[in-house]
Amino acid sequence: MPGSPLVIDVAVxxxxxxxxxxxxxxxxxNTALSPGxxxxxxxxxAKVVGIILNVMTMxxxxxxRIKPALDVLDQQPLLPADILKLLHWASSxxxxxxxxxxxxxLPALLRQGGAAQAHGVTRWxxxxxxxxxxxxxxxxxxxxxxxxxxxxxxxxxLSSNQLSAGNWRPVLHKLIEKGWVEGxxxxxxxxxxxxxxxxxSEASLELNAHQQQAVEAVAAALGSFQAFVLDGVTGSGKTxxxxxxxxxxIADGRQALVLVPExxxxxxxxxxxxxxxxxxxxxxxxxxxxxERLCAWLMARDGSAPIVLGTRSAVFTPLKRPGIFIIxxxxxxxxxxxxxxxxxxxxxxxxRAQQAQVPIVLGSATPxxxxxxxxxxxxxxxxxxxxxxxxxxxxxxxxxxxxxxVLEGGLxxxxxxxxxxxxxxxxxxxxxLNRRGYAxxxxxxxxxxxxxxxxxxxxMVFYQQQRHLxxxxxxxxxxxxxxxxxxxxxxxxxxLGQGTERxxxxxxxxxxxxxxxxxxxxxxxRKGAMQAMLDGVHDGRSQILIxxxxxxxxxxxxxxxxxGILDADQGLFGMDFRSPERMAQLIVQVTGRxxxxxxxxQVFIQTRHPDHxxxxxxxxxxxxxxxxxxxxxxxxxxxxxxxxxxxxxATAVAPAPPQAFLNQARxxxxxxxxxxxxxxxxxxxxxxxxxxxxxxxxxxxxxHRTELQRFLSNWIPQLEGLKMGRKVRWSIDxxxxxxx
Ligand code: ADP
Ligand code: ZN
Ligand code: ZN
Numbered sequence: 019m020p021g022s023p024l025v026i027d028v029a030v031x032x033x034x035x036x037x038x039x040x041x042x043x044x045x046x047x048n049t050a051l052s053p054g055x056x057x058x059x060x061x062x063x064a065k066v067v068g069i070i071l072n073v074m075t076m077x078x079x080x081x082x083r084i085k086p087a088l089d090v091l092d093q094q095p096l097l098p099a100d101i102l103k104l105l106h107w108a109s110s111x112x113x114x115x116x117x118x119x120x121x122x123x124l125p126a127l128l129r130q131g132g133a134a135q136a137h138g139v140t141r142w143x144x145x146x147x148x149x150x151x152x153x154x155x156x157x158x159x160x161x162x163x164x165x166x167x168x169x170x171x172x173x174x175x176l177s178s179n180q181l182s183a184g185n186w187r188p189v190l191h192k193l194i195e196k197g198w199v200e201g202x203x204x205x206x207x208x209x210x211x212x213x214x215x216x217x218x219s220e221a222s223l224e225l226n227a228h229q230q231q232a233v234e235a236v237a238a239a240l241g242s243f244q245a246f247v248l249d250g251v252t253g254s255g256k257t258x259x260x261x262x263x264x265x266x267x268i269a270d271g272r273q274a275l276v277l278v279p280e281x282x283x284x285x286x287x288x289x290x291x292x293x294x295x296x297x298x299x300x301x302x303x304x305x306x307x308x309x310e311r312l313c314a315w316l317m318a319r320d321g322s323a324p325i326v327l328g329t330r331s332a333v334f335t336p337l338k339r340p341g342i343f344i345i346x347x348x349x350x351x352x353x354x355x356x357x358x359x360x361x362x363x364x365x366x367x368x369x370r371a372q373q374a375q376v377p378i379v380l381g382s383a384t385p386x387x388x389x390x391x392x393x394x395x396x397x398x399x400x401x402x403x404x405x406x407x408x409x410x411x412x413x414x415x416x417x418x419x420x421x422x423x424v425l426e427g428g429l430x431x432x433x434x435x436x437x438x439x440x441x442x443x444x445x446x447x448x449x450x451l452n453r454r455g456y457a458x459x460x461x462x463x464x465x466x467x468x469x470x471x472x473x474x475x476x477x478m479v480f481y482q483q484q485r486h487l488x489x490x491x492x493x494x495x496x497x498x499x500x501x502x503x504x505x506x507x508x509x510x511x512x513x514l515g516q517g518t519e520r521x522x523x524x525x526x527x528x529x530x531x532x533x534x535x536x537x538x539x540x541x542x543x544r545k546g547a548m549q550a551m552l553d554g555v556h557d558g559r560s561q562i563l564i565x566x567x568x569x570x571x572x573x574x575x576x577x578x579x580x581x582g583i584l585d586a587d588q589g590l591f592g593m594d595f596r597s598p599e600r601m602a603q604l605i606v607q608v609t610g611r612x613x614x615x616x617x618x619x620q621v622f623i624q625t626r627h628p629d630h631x632x633x634x635x636x637x638x639x640x641x642x643x644x645x646x647x648x649x650x651x652x653x654x655x656x657x658x659x660x661x662x663x664x665x666x667x668a669t670a671v672a673p674a675p676p677q678a679f680l681n682q683a684r685x686x687x688x689x690x691x692x693x694x695x696x697x698x699x700x701x702x703x704x705x706x707x708x709x710x711x712x713x714x715x716x717x718x719x720x721x722h723r724t725e726l727q728r729f730l731s732n733w734i735p736q737l738e739g740l741k742m743g744r745k746v747r748w749s750i751d752x753x754x755x756x757x758x
Contacts, residue, residue: 024048026087027072029120030061031129035738037116038068039077041086048073054095054102058088058131067131069097069120071106096134097123098319101336104370108334111727112752113734114359122359123334125312136313138203142190143175148198161189169199179310206313207298207323222261222294223407229255232401233262239377240266240341245368247348247389248381249642250403252610253410253574256381257287259403260344261294263379268297268324272341276327277363279350279571286552286574287346291327302328302335305545330355330363333370340374343367347571348380348389349603354755362753383610384603384641387649391659394649406614413581413612413619415637419628427524428516428584433622434528436580441532441561445579445617449521449564450608452588454538455479456520457513460488460499464508471495473710480513481540482523493709521564521584529562537565570607576615581608586625586633593704594757595657598632599648606641656719658753662726664718665754666737667703668746669711676700676714679742684716686736687729695720695729704758711747717757726752 024042040059042051055070065088077084097105101123109119121129128134144151149170156163165186169176181190193199225233228250236246236259250256264274281288281303292299300314300323317323321338328335330353345353345364353363364380371378380389380398392398406412423430428451437447459477460469469478471490478488480499489496502509513520522536535541535551542548548568554560555575563569563578589601605623613619625633636644653660666683668676680700687697696719703713720726734750737743 023086024051025074025077025084026051026057026070027074028057028059028068028087029071029117030059030066030068031121032061032117033115034117035113035115035734037071039074039079039084041084042073043087043089046090051090052095053099054097055093056091056096056128056131058091060085060088067091067121067129068117069102069124071102071116071120091131092134096128098336100373101334104366104373105334107369108359108361108366110731112359112361113730113750114361119359122331125315126308127312128315132312134316136206136316137309139177139179139206139313140201141175141177141204142169142181142199142201143173144169145198145200147196148193151196151198159189159192161186162192165189165193166198169193175202175204206309207300207317222265223255223258225258225262226255226405226407228403228405229259229262229407232259232403235399235401236263236342236377236379237266240270241375242377243372243375244377245371245392245398246377246379247385247393247398247400248379248403249385249400250381250383251406251412252383252607253406253614254383254403255407256346256383256403257290258407260346260379260381261290263342263344264291264295264325267341268295270341272339273318273321273323273337274325274342274344275332275335275337275340275367276325276344276346277332277353277367278327278329278346279352281327281329288327291325295325297325298323299325299327300335302326302332304329333363333366337374340376342376343371343374343378345378345380347382349382349384349386350571351600351755356756357749360749360751360754362755365753384606385645387599387645387652388659390645391649409616410614411618413609413621415609415621415623417586417623417625417628417633417637419626420624421626426528427520428624429521429524429528429582430624433582433624436620436622437529437562437582440580440620441529443579446555446558446560446575446577447562447580447582448569448575448578448608448611449525449562449582449584450566450569450604451516451518451521451564451584452566452604453515453517453585454519454540454566455489455491455517456482456523457515457517459514460511461514462503462506462508463510463512465503465506467503467505468514473707475705475707479517481519482513483519492705516584518564518566525562525564532562533558533560534562534564535560537563537568539566539568542568567604567608569611570604573611574614575611577617578611579613579617579619581612581619581621583608583621583623586623587627587630590627590630590632595652595655596755596757599645602632602636602641602644602648605636656721662720662723663754664726664730665751665757666716666718666748667713667751668700668715668748669713670746671711673702673706673712673714675742675745676712677702679740679746679748680714680716682740682742683733683737686740687718687733690732690736691729693720693725693729695725715757 025039026042027037029037051073053070059068105120109116153163153166267274300318302314318326319336348364393400420430440447457480460480469488471478474492476492478490481487486499518536518538525534589597609621612621635647668679670676684697698717700714700716703715
């Protein structure tokens with residue numbers, strides 16, 4: 019219809035699974051409007067920022083129901099077409115509202131309507147007088163002298179953030195008053211800001227034959243799509259393979275997107291990337307402030323950051339010229355978002371690599387069974403690094419049956435003796451126990467009362483170091499410990515079992531003169547704490563490390579020669595069909611921390627189930643054999659990757675509504691489904707009550723992805739129509755990674 023106003027299809031932040039039509043604001047024609055631009059629109063009673071998905075001449079709805087948009091915020095699309103398409107696909111594959119998906123891909127400042135422009139960063143550097151000043155002249159002000167020294171070593175100057183981190187602010191002002199230091203605006207991210215405090219860049223190593231083959235295979239695929247599983251034992255030099263590939267990609271004027279599990283846990287990896295290349299590295303992680311995030315995002319988008327390194331959500335970062343995608347530790351659970359928009363960043367990245375026609379490398383010493391299955395189906399190509407790089411040898415592993423043994427805080431006598439031998443040689447020992455706190459429960463020795471959480475079906479964890487506290491790891495509730503049992507008033511309350519705090523205490527008694535450090539979520543909460551602890555390990559102050567799975571993540575600790583796994587049985591009897599896979603991955607990753615340089619490593623695994631077939635296969639034949647056995651089991655049981663799942667979860671403050679809602683959902687599903695698809699449940703979640711809410715779930719299982727998707731597309735709109743749905747909170751999880 020000529021003359022009728024343009025209609026735009028807009029994604030707005032809303033839990034509704036649809037986008038909305040608006041008229042273009044007056045004065046805008048289709049030459050001024052494109053998908054990917056932000057607009058402000060009236061939505062309900064509010065004015066919100068949305069993203070144009072489509073520009074059309076006709077609407078799907080009646081003209082009188084369409085409102086005009088208020089304003090257009092961008093002259094150019096903020097989100098490029100390929101990212102819009104990716105987000106659209108992800109929204110429909112994971113069945114999550116398109117508005118939430120599209121808007122969550124933007125940095126907060128842009129989501130709020132801010133300009134797509136990054137402010138520079140103020141950097142502080144010495145003036146000519148400051149450069150000439152001698153630290154000795156500040157004998158009575160040692161902090162000032164120290165900062166002066168730091169700035170003299172750092173011609174580029176230090177950013178406000180760096181100064182705050184070292185608590186230099188008060189001292190800085192003294193030097194500014196003296197006229198020795200001045201502030202200067204610089205771009206928000208430069209190559210040199212990467213390298214503060216690091217004298218020279220890292221040289222590349224000479225690749226061994228296996229690394230060389232891997233690099234060549236991937237390099238041959240540059241410019242087209244191919245997925246690779248880089249299956250390299252711990253310490254085999256996977257990072258070096260990534261770095262070589264990135265070098266080629268950058269030389270070709272393209273960008274590399276690297277996803278890692280948790281940047282805070284692996285500061286070493288980030289440093290290696292920053293030191294190898296003289297280019298800006300955009301690092302995207304959760305502790306950036308809004309300005310820093312905007313800066314990194316914009317530099318990725320306009321191509322001025324050749325390397326983009328980030329956690330899960332970085333998979334949606336726009337790239338001007340993508341050249342390669344790399345997922346490090348691809349088996350890691352953190353790539354799956356477990357709430358809200360429940361996507362799997364590895365799977366999204368593979369789709370995106372195909373879209374961008376670039377190779378993708380999935381690296382791990384313990385590839386996910388899904389990835390190995392894709393190799394067997396010839397969808398992914400496997401590249402193997404079978405040996406440790408350089409001179410390091412694989413550690414020797416021994417399993418110790420600790421039944422009938424006297425344990426001291428979970429440590430057997432033979433482990434204590436072995437520890438002493440390694441410590442005497444000046445080597446380091448790492449102890450792994452995947453349980454934080456002092457003890458996983460507290461029991462009354464008189465009447466058997468157990469401390470439980472009032473809001474969850476779970477025991478409270480006992481903490482001793484923090485003023486004798488009970489804390490729930492599921493809802494965060496905590497309460498002080500009373501000296502008496504609430505049931506029998508007896509005063510015989512005792513911690514039951516061990517956590518890392520308790521092991522630390524035993525170590526303090528057994529090895530009073532040996533430096534030790536405990537690394538878990540509790541001890542590393544403070545920003546920079548992890549780095550400080552690792553520094554202590556590297557410079558030898560801490561000879562014993564005790565920690566949880568945080569220690570399993572890619573750390574390179576060359577002087578650790580003994581690894582003790584205090585309790586290998588934890589994962590053997592888990593509720594989830596993935597428990598054995600997770601446990602095997604943890605054991606292999608922790609084992610891989612031993613003997614990573616020229617000194618041989620030893621691994622000591624304590625178990626009460628030395629005959630468990632899975633442990634035996636893993637320890638005698640290795641991860642590949644274990645994985646094959648586990649895959650065979652999955653095939654027989656028709657579990658993923660030999661089938662596809664979606665989990666419908668519902669929660670409420672009473673137990674009945676979730677069950678009622680899921681029963682109705684099941685009935686709708688059965689009516690619609692004439693295929694081989696199965697609906698299992700509803701059942702209560704493994705932990706039925708959490709944070710005061712009752713949880714139940716219904717599992718959908720299908721032989722094929724397309725079948726599952728077709729079913730969900732019909733079923734979910736029907737679920738939205740259920741009245742019962744308003745009495746519960748419900749969500750759908752496609753390809754769930756946790757069955758609880
Ligand atoms: P991965 O990521 O596979 O666990 P890394 O990439 O961290 O292993 O490498 C482990 C160690 O081996 C590092 O110290 C690294 O510098 C070293 N390394 C890697 N490749 C080589 C090589 N070709 N020659 C010598 N040392 C190497
Ligand atoms: Zn009691
Ligand atoms: Zn709780």
